[in-house]
Structures are given as structure tokens and as C-alpha cells.
Amino acid sequence: MESIQQRKEIEIEKSLDDLSRYLDGLFRIPGTGWRFGLDALIGLIPNIGDTLTFLPSMYILFSGVRYGVPKITLLRMALNIAIDYLVGMIPFLGDAFDFVWKSNMKNMNLIRTRATGRDKGTSSDYLFIFGLMGGLLFLLFASIAASGLILYWVFTSRPLL
Numbered sequence: 001m002e003s004i005q006q007r008k009e010i011e012i013e014k015s016l017d018d019l020s021r022y023l024d025g026l027f028r029i030p031g032t033g034w035r036f037g038l039d040a041l042i043g044l045i046p047n048i049g050d051t052l053t054f055l056p057s058m059y060i061l062f063s064g065v066r067y068g069v070p071k072i073t074l075l076r077m078a079l080n081i082a083i084d085y086l087v088g089m090i091p092f093l094g095d096a097f098d099f100v101w102k103s104n105m106k107n108m109n110l111i112r113t114r115a116t117g118r119d120k121g122t123s124s125d126y127l128f129i130f131g132l133m134g135g136l137l138f139l140l141f142a143s144i145a146a147s148g149l150i151l152y153w154v155f156t157s158r159p160l161l
């Protein structure tokens with residue numbers, strides 16, 4: 001059994017760290033410790049911004065399997081993404097939330113602290129992650145469909161059904 005010290009020494013690929021930094025901490029507000037990234041900026045575009053930043057977040061989630069992150073941690077990572085996406089879609093409140101809730105950095109920290117260092121995931125790990133990703137993609141498509149119905153209702157002023 002690996003010790004906690006060995007787990008802490010697992011090195012994460014630089015490109016994955018960079019992706020997380022671009023999304024959640026690329027820019028610093030002068031005179032403060034506040035950082036924000038492209039997730040918060042692109043998220044200002046209603047629905048489209050949150051959808052665009054959803055996809056790189058899925059890549060970070062999928063990378064958790066490569067680093068041997070336990071399934072319960074993968075579930076937590078998926079929950080971080082879902083919270084970021086759902087709250088991010090709320091006008092104004094979601095935009096402010098994107099500046100504070102840094103799901104990608106949270107997920108990178110989870111990978112760093114929970115990785116086992118296995119070279120590859122097992123088939124059950126991949127089945128689990130594809131199930132999680134399927135659920136998140138369903139959430140994405142359902143929210144797009146709901147937005148479409150709302151826009152249709154607003155612009156036609158007719159009943160939805």
C-alpha cells in the first residue's frame with residue numbers, strides 16, 4: 001500500500017495545470033489576491049460561454065482516471081463541474097459566481113491530493129467516468145433545450161405545448 005507521502009509526489013502534466021490556470025486564474029485584479037480566468041470572461045456570454053468552458057472541464061475530469069483518482073473523487077469532480085455549469089447559467093448571479101467558484105482548480109487539487117499514480121485506469125474506472133460524463137452531457141443538452149424553449153416562448157408569446 002502506498003504511503004501518503006508517495007501520493008503527494010505524483011507530478012501532474014504541465015498542460016493540464018496550464019488549462020486549469022487559463023480557465024480559473026489567468027488574470028489578477030491589481031492590488032488584490034483575486035484571480036479569474038477565461039471561464040469567468042467567456043461565461044459572460046449567456047449560455048454559450050458556460051457551454052464552451054464546460055468542455056475543457058470535462059477533459060480535466062477525464063484526466064482524473066489517468067492519474068488513478070478514486071471513483072468517489074471523480075464523482076466530486078463531476079459535482080464541481082455541474083455546480084459551475086448550473087449556477088453559471090443564471091444571469092448576473094452566475095457571472096459573479098464564476099469569479100469565485102473555480103471548479104477546474106478545485107478539480108486539479110483533487111487530482112493532486114487523491115491520485116494513486118497508476119499508469120492507467122481500469123475498465124470499471126472508464127465505465128464510471130463515461131457514465132459521469134454522459135450525465136453531465138445530458139445536463140448540458142437539457143439546459144440548451146430548456147433555453148431554446150424559453151426563447152421560443154418569449155419571442156412567440158404562444159403557449160409552449
